[in-house]
Amino acid sequence: EVQLLESGGGLVQPWGSLRLSCAASGFTFNNYAINWVRQAPGKGLEWVSVISGGYVKTYYADSVKGRFIISRDTSKNTVYLQMDSLRDEDTAVYYCTRGGSGTYYNWPISDHWGQGTLVTVSS
Amino acid sequence: DVQMTQSPSSLSASIGDRVTITCRASPGINTFLAWYQQKPGQVPKLLIYGASTLQSGVPSRFSASGSGTEFTLTIGSLQPEDVATYYCQKYDSVPWAFGRGTTVEI
Numbered sequence: 001e002v003q004l005l006e007s008g009g010g011l012v013q014p015w016g017s018l019r020l021s022c023a024a025s026g027f028t029f030n031n032y033a034i035n036w037v038r039q040a041p042g043k044g045l046e047w048v049s050v051i052s053g054g055y056v057k058t059y060y061a062d063s064v065k066g067r068f069i070i071s072r073d074t075s076k077n078t079v080y081l082q083m084d085s086l087r088d089e090d091t092a093v094y095y096c097t098r099g100g101s102g103t104y105y106n107w108p109i110s111d112h113w114g115q116g117t118l119v120t121v122s123s
Numbered sequence: 124d125v126q127m128t129q130s131p132s133s134l135s136a137s138i139g140d141r142v143t144i145t146c147r148a149s150p151g152i153n154t155f156l157a158w159y160q161q162k163p164g165q166v167p168k169l170l171i172y173g174a175s176t177l178q179s180g181v182p183s184r185f186s187a188s189g190s191g192t193e194f195t196l197t198i199g200s201l202q203p204e205d206v207a208t209y210y211c212q213k214y215d216s217v218p219w220a221f222g223r224g225t226t227v228e229i
Contacts, residue, residue, distance in 0.1 A: 037167075045159070045167065045210050045221040059217040062124075095166065108214040109157055111178065113166040 002026040002112045009117030020081040022096030029077040033099030033107035038092035086121045129222030142198040144225045146211035151191035155215035162207040
């Protein structure tokens with residue numbers, strides 16, 4: 001069974017940092033892209049970032065580019081999202097999702113989602 | 124960047140009704156579009172990818188079509204368990220934007 005377990009959320013002050021983790025199991029981790037998608041309270045979905053499987057390519061939404069870094073540790077089957085210079089508008093539930101394997105056009109197709117971790121940016 | 128316009132923002136229909144949700148992309152995105160369902164208090168779920176391919180395990184009353192700039196998601200016969208917010212997502216190129224969502228009520 002595919003499982004994605006996020007952790008690392010919490011309360012942080014503006015301009016602070018936080019690192020989210022997504023522990024994956026139940027599939028061949030190296031073969032699949034992993035996305036981060038966030039949802040502000042009462043709002044819609046916003047794609048944040050992706051890291052591919054295999055040769056490891058990363059992409060970011062404009063709203064987080066230069067502030068967030070996505071990475072993966074294949075020995076731990078875990079993807080990280082390092083979030084720096086956090087802003088009020090980064091407050092959201094952050095979901096990690098399993099994207100597709102192979103071609104770039106499969107990466108955003110999120111067929112499994114974690115339960116999410118809440119990040120609150122507030123002074 | 125491609126703009127995704129989803130409509131309506133909400134709708135109310137009766138059990139058994141045919142329900143249609145539209146997503147428009149500008150400029151066009153070929154068939155690089157997915158649809159997700161998010162029930163109240165739950166995690167989103169993939170329904171459709173490639174504009175019209177039903178994800179495994181999704182009931183056949185869900186269907187979708189379109190290419191280029193206009194896409195539709197149809198619920199053939201609305202059921203109580205279909206109460207949810209539905210999102211389209213384009214993925215022709217990054218950023219892979221979601222539409223604003225359509226809330227379906229009974």
